[in-house]
Amino acid sequence: MKKNPQTQLIHAPRKAPQYVVTVQPPLYRASTIIFDNTDALFNRHWSDDYDYSYGTHGTPTTFTLGDNITQLEGGQYCLLAPSGLSAIHLVNSCFLSQGDEVWVADNMYGPNLEHLRDLEQRYGVKVQVYNPLDVESFQPSNNTKLLWLEAAGSVTLEFPNLKALVKKAQAHHILTALDNTWGAGLAFNAFDFSDDHLSVDITVHALTKYPSGGADILMGSVVTRDQALHHQLYRSHALQGLSVSGDDVAQIQRSLASMHVRYQAQSQSTLSLLDWLKQQPHFSQVLHPADPDNISHTYWQEICQDGNSAGLVSVVFQEKYSLAEVRGFCDALQLFKLGFSWGGPVSLVMLYHIQQMRSLQHSHLHKGILVRFCIGLEDPADLIADLAQALSVLEAKI
CATH class of the missing domain: 3.40.640.10 (Type I PLP-dependent aspartate aminotransferase-like (Major domain))
Structure with missing residues (x-):
């Protein structure tokens, strides 16, 4: 049956074979699915x-x-x-x-x-x-x-x-x-x-x-x-x-395919930052379940027996630091970008009023402004240097 060219564009008379073996599977975009019969x-x-x-x-x-x-x-x-x-x-x-x-x-x-x-x-x-x-x-x-x-x-x-x-x-x-x-x-x-x-x-x-x-x-x-x-x-x-x-x-x-490698890399970078953060006098508390001093470390250890943990770590600033000063610290960061979410290549920072987010009393949490770091794929030494310079800016403004 002879077809109009417009119809032929929709119902192509010749189709390439639909299945070949490739590294990535074929991409299907579909709302309508055509049934054979x-x-x-x-x-x-x-x-x-x-x-x-x-x-x-x-x-x-x-x-x-x-x-x-x-x-x-x-x-x-x-x-x-x-x-x-x-x-x-x-x-x-x-x-x-x-x-x-x-x-x-x-x-x-x-x-x-x-x-x-x-x-x-x-x-x-x-x-x-x-x-x-x-x-x-x-x-x-x-x-x-x-x-x-x-x-x-x-x-x-x-x-x-x-x-x-x-x-x-x-x-x-x-x-x-x-x-x-x-x-x-x-x-x-x-x-x-x-x-x-x-x-x-x-x-x-x-x-x-x-x-x-x-x-x-x-x-x-x-x-x-x-x-x-x-x-x-x-x-x-x-x-x-x-x-x-x-x-x-x-x-x-x-x-x-790269998820496991990225997860482990960000986990290891976070542990490197954890040790450094715990040495900084600006923070009254560093929060990470892999830290032996953490209140929930035992629970983490018995479940995550391979030592894996996501690339997140939070700190609580000493009470003497005001919200404006902590905001200044966040604004001074160069590699850490201010944004929500995590798991991407770029390290992120976000600050919280944690007391306003909880309905129960938690004696293990110190008072103060909380800042969460989401560790990306940058070199941990560069991230530590960025944190150090932002803390120096904070001190210079006090």
Whole structure:
């Protein structure tokens, strides 16, 4: 049948072979998926491992990254979301209903707590806060449905008593969800982290951080080992229309090969800075779970047995330094850039009023302005020199 040139441009008469072996997998961009025939259309189900029915449900590109993230974290099923926060929202909206109770660590990621407070105000979900270092502060009720964990916690980096918290949750048949962005599947296996094969039920991972590695892609993942939980999440995922760009997925897939090397390099640089920071009189406290003086060091050590830790370290300035002076220190930094997130090549700095971020009293935290450093891929000696010159600027202005 003769075709108009316009039609031929859409329905090309000749196509190159679609599959060749390459280092990187082919990139699929798709909203519409073409079915071979009506049998292929009707003899499928959304719960199939690879349901090629519409772009939001998955393509070979998104399933490939999902499979790799699953392998990285030790799970069996993975869903991708547009950001780490949207992955968190997926878990909350899937498993929490009116009258349910959720427990969160006092050092949890702030936007997660904000989302849960919104659910509390609008839908009657009850939010309870516990001390991640005190298992007794976690007192679940018959209405408790979900326990959120972070290892290590946001900003102040306490590593929780993960074994005891998971055991207590399991004894009460409570779902456990771990924000695994810090560990990234490399510091420990969240689905098998003890001699007793303890496991969380769900991990959430901001792929924006280490898997991306370039500070230029937003994405999140939700991983589980239980098929029933996965199907619940998958249905909510589909109903919410969550989807990710094939181009963004391909970028993260490309970065995965170097992820372990980058994670270890940033971890080692952070430990180098940790020793130096502890010697500086400007700081009353340096916060990092690998520090033997840290209150949560034992918990970190028993879970992260290979000594891995993310490239984050926080300091608390002596109380004598005002907010304006600490801001001046941050502004004086040259290699450290002022910005949120972490896991990219450029080192970052951010300052916090930590007392305003906590609802419980924590005697182990000193008073003062807290500054968090996110260590990039620069030479640690250059980063130390940058910190030293910024501290000298601080002293010169006093």
